[in-house]
Amino acid sequence: MRFVLSLVTLVLIGFNSQAAREVRNGGGGIHIEGRYLTYYSAHGKVQQEVELAEAIPGLDLLIREIISLPLTNDTKDGLMIFLDASPVRRYYRIAGDALDPELRKKLVEDYSKLLGIPKDQVVIFAVTNTDDRSTVLLPEFYTLSPTEQAAMIVHESMWLRGPRVEYKDVIRAEQYTQAYFENRQDPQWLFPFLESILSLYQDDRYIKIKAGLAFDIRNKRFPDEALRDNRILMKDLLGEKFTRSALCNVKQMTDEYSYRDNASQELFYEMRFDYARKASSLFYSGVTDALQLGSVFSISPHDFGCGKSDFLQNVFVSFEFFEVGTRIYFPVVNAKGRRLGNLDLSK
Numbered sequence: 547m548r549f550v551l552s553l554v555t556l557v558l559i560g561f562n563s564q565a566a567r568e569v570r571n572g573g574g575g576i577h578i579e580g581r582y583l584t585y586y587s588a589h590g591k592v593q594q595e596v597e598l599a600e601a602i603p604g605l606d607l608l609i610r611e612i613i614s615l616p617l618t619n620d621t622k623d624g625l626m627i628f629l630d631a632s633p634v635r636r637y638y639r640i641a642g643d644a645l646d647p648e649l650r651k652k653l654v655e656d657y658s659k660l661l662g663i664p665k666d667q668v669v670i671f672a673v674t675n676t677d678d679r680s681t682v683l684l685p686e687f688y689t690l691s692p693t694e695q696a697a698m699i700v701h702e703s704m705w706l707r708g709p710r711v712e713y714k715d716v717i718r719a720e721q722y723t724q725a726y727f728e729n730r731q732d733p734q735w736l737f738p739f740l741e742s743i744l745s746l747y748q749d750d751r752y753i754k755i756k757a758g759l760a761f762d763i764r765n766k767r768f769p770d771e772a773l774r775d776n777r778i779l780m781k782d783l784l785g786e787k788f789t790r791s792a793l794c795n796v797k798q799m800t801d802e803y804s805y806r807d808n809a810s811q812e813l814f815y816e817m818r819f820d821y822a823r824k825a826s827s828l829f830y831s832g833v834t835d836a837l838q839l840g841s842v843f844s845i846s847p848h849d850f851g852c853g854k855s856d857f858l859q860n861v862f863v864s865f866e867f868f869e870v871g872t873r874i875y876f877p878v879v880n881a882k883g884r885r886l887g888n889l890d891l892s893k
Contacts, residue, residue: 596636672702696724752869759865783863789861845887
């Protein structure tokens, strides 16, 4: 039985991080993701032409998914630099079994010692040179499924973050990538996957809100009428008690920032313990997390018809959010689609 490196999370999470850095810097098993390529290139025959993304099913899968995610264009562009095949990020395929036998033996021995497993269970899939941002894909890589290949591409690309990256972080990113692609309807893997790949470039302060909304829509976790109209009753999202209080008090507040702070705390406390809603809606969970981490709730003053008994049935939050600078807004509309204001959840 061969040992697939993407299955060793529990082993490596407990591995001493300082020891891992020493092994890598000293030329052990971890080193193959960093500096072996020069020696490797002298002993193995690689294709002269760069391997294109369409020839690597896992890379094609990964890039298509990133493009589909609710990330800003700047963030997508930044991730492309780390992941996509380009003049500044090259992938090569090794020709046949051209890897020098002595080098392969050395790599296998080092990995075997690092992981504490028999040498015949170790498989080497790829080698990355962080200096010229190139990755050589061994024949074993092409035996992996597209989701496993995507995980290994993330694994290799994590080393491009810089010399301080730790192996446990590389393995986590690999694990979360594979788990996400193989369980795309399972909400528990979306946020870990996003946080892993975003660590390659930059953080998106509203990624949980935006990605949670996209996940809920894709997996039909909203009521049918909300999916049909691309909006949800505010009371169904934020709770009837809070919605009534917020809409009917906002125009009476003279200190906008005081209102924002108080409303944010009130909303967070109401949402914090609604575990059933968190489990059924990643959007709801993302809003809750954002409030806890510093986002504020505010809504534009408007006559929402608080004197009417059924006014809460006429106030909706549209899913068509927009961003202005560092702020994110969700339009508040009535049943006819007329804009009443904006729901601001900015940090």
